[in-house]
Amino acid sequence: MHASSTPTCCLIKFGVITLGRSIKHCLAATACACLVAAVPMPAYAAQANLSRDDILWLGRITYGVDSASAAHLREIGRAGFLDEQLTARDDRLPAPIQAQIDAMPISTRPAAGLLADEIAEQKRLRAASDDPDAKTAARQARNEDGNAFLRDAMRRHLLRAVYSPAQLKEQMDWFWLNHFSVFARKGAIRWLAADYDERAIRPHALGKFRDLVMATLTHPAMLQYLDNARNARGQINENYARELMELHTLGVDGGYTQHDVQELARILTGVSVFVKAERPGRRMLQSDGLYAFYPARHDFGDKQLLGQTIKGRGFAEVEEAVALLVRQPACARFISHKLAQYLVADEPPATLVAAMSQTFQRSDGDIAAVLRTLFESREFAASLGGKFKDPMHYVVSSVRLACDRGAIADERPLLGWLGTQGETLFGHQSPDGYALVESAWASSGQMTRRFETARAIGGNYANVLACSGDTKGDTPRLDGALYALALKPYLAAATRETLEQATSAREWNAVLLASPEWNYR
């Protein structure tokens, strides 16, 4: 920097290059200090044989350490734990949480009916009274209903993230929702978001990548969001075709051309949202009551995609094109790189991405297999503690720590914190999804917003946490056994000193949640 930064700033910046490194350095020093001073170990940790690396490993495979996951890791070890996570062996929620989800309208109202209702309702609203004010009011009321439905979709997603033992599956659920991002405030998507998560994304979160692409391609949320619902012979809309290659499969440098975009758009003509009143033209070839393939709108000519001829014949072209896209080496690299960016480092090592790409191609895009390559790599082990938490990780890990499997009295403030930190579920307007790197989340404005969340959770100002046995509104105790096990031994001197300056339990909690150590995983 020229002139404007002060020299102290520069010294500090260059002195500590990454937190990963600085933590390790600090940790080594602290560990020695503990031994020499013979600080009595807390009872919980005395039974534990989890190393610092185990704790960091657990913090990466899960949304954040809690007592149950730590106990389970002690019990079965890393290899067993990883196996269970990769197969999502147990994704049962605690009974009261499951009951809470079961009681939500999103659990009982099928999406097909919702979509039909919404289409009919919008039609009715358009035709309704001539009074523009009454029209606006009616539309707003209808949108409010939709927003309530959408909030349930977010609440369910967050409850699973906090409570599900299948923590890797829940992280991947978020990852793919973000990869195949849809924006809830467009079209009928506020009504469809719950189903999109439940049926298009979550079942395939650890499955085959190709299935994810097909499930999102044929989901009305995506069809509306990227306008393929409107894409028809003679009325080409290339929005989805472009993003399907650029953002979903190949990446912008994936070797396709503008001509490929146009040809893929032709292949995708006729794939639309199911509308009951629609005349299917000839035989309707495909529908699940939510999407439909309308042959009358399809361009039946032959197409050229990535140098291959796709014979014009209907929906089978779409399946052929997707199969062609996902078997490109560019797709394997693009997806592997993004997974590694999420789970390893902002700039993942090329060796790791290459190994993952190989697995991707060898396994026909088996996500669990690719993740196994990632988690068993040396690069992963070397990265522990160095990845900045995005707001979703920050909020969920903090609630897991503060509540430690206790009940959340009211999970709505969690949505608020994600909102103020800029990572609302189904809230990214453009289709690229939220960024996965530190520089996207650690600006001066964002750090302050994050500290506001630390203060709210630490002081329980939003009355969120009613950890088991406590009365709603109590200050959570963050300095308990979990703290002693997972954090206390590894804090840097500056953090320890600052914690000592805290003048109340609430402030102490806020400082802990604001600390550099807590902001990385």
Next chain:
Amino acid sequence: MRRRHFLSAMAATLPALGCAGRLFAAPASAPRFLLVFLRGGYDCANVLVPYASDFYFESRPNIAIARPAGKTDDALVLDTNWALAPALRESIGALYAKKQAAFVPFAGTDDLSRSHFETQDSIERGLPLNRHDFHDGFMARLATVLGARAAPIAFTDALPLTFDGGGDIPNVSLRNVGKAPFDERQSAMLSGMYREHHLHAAVADGLQLRQHVAEEFAADAQAANRGAINARGFALQAERVARLMREQYRLGFIDVGGWDTHVNQGGAQGQLAANLDGLGRGLAAYAAALGSEWNDTVVAVISEFGRTFRENGNRGTDHGHGTAYWLLGGGIAGGRIAGEQVTVQSSTLLQNRDFPVLNDYRALLGGLFMRLWGLDRAQLERVFPQSTPHDLRLV
């Protein structure tokens, strides 16, 4: 009074909070520059309307803006070839009449990916296309070259790529400016905790700026409750931006989304018109709130690309190439359409699809910066490497 008191109080706490070199730099008389990025690729052909071209009306049977004929929904004549969207008549049209607005059609970048994200990133970096330096934005390099004259800030939730690599440039969103969450003691504790961490400046600056903004706009909360009609959206934000730019900052960035109109974009009325209305009001509010300082201010409104010249099958437009940039300012030589132009007809379209780029964004912004701050060629080379400035004599 209260603000001044607050600033001196802040100055006293500076050592405790650590280095915050970029905050409250308050340079003496230096021009202000605000970059407004319209994300999504706005449809310039329905903003700067080529009304002399029959081809325009043929290409847009459903969404064309009507030729100027005196009705409120008609385009507003700017010169013999171009007219302005009626949604901007009261705001930008009025500035144009005062020679405080100019447009550069056929503007943009060589990047032909037609990808929002790729093109936004490459413009924000402002580097030759063969260079892939990911954390190196042109506004950050400009701030570096300007040194003490810069006082940069982004009015965004996250720091934009264009300010990346410039040291610790602060950002703050002015959408919601409530009470500051931490007092001075707590702020000092938190920034002290990061004293040896690479995020130290971000933490210290952010806490300070947050307190300052809460103080600066404390009166707003009550005022907004009273007359809440226009107290939403971009206009209110723009007014706040003006207040901070008037006092402390000289180099600003803000972005506005919602321009990706693939479906039913509308014409004189509708989706695009509503967006333009909000944007225009905001920019007019910004100009008004700066008062006499508006004469020493330049605003550039840019976007990643234009859209297809012909409307698509859904009464919208798809990703295109050349766009139109707007330049606004109390002291600019406006009231004209600047830069290279060609006749708008099918044979001059790029790939028979969209506007060509005849005015490279690096050359035209470079030319602007050269005049605005008197930069020499060596300094410009640092801002826009391997680019020859094109001086449109707008300032």
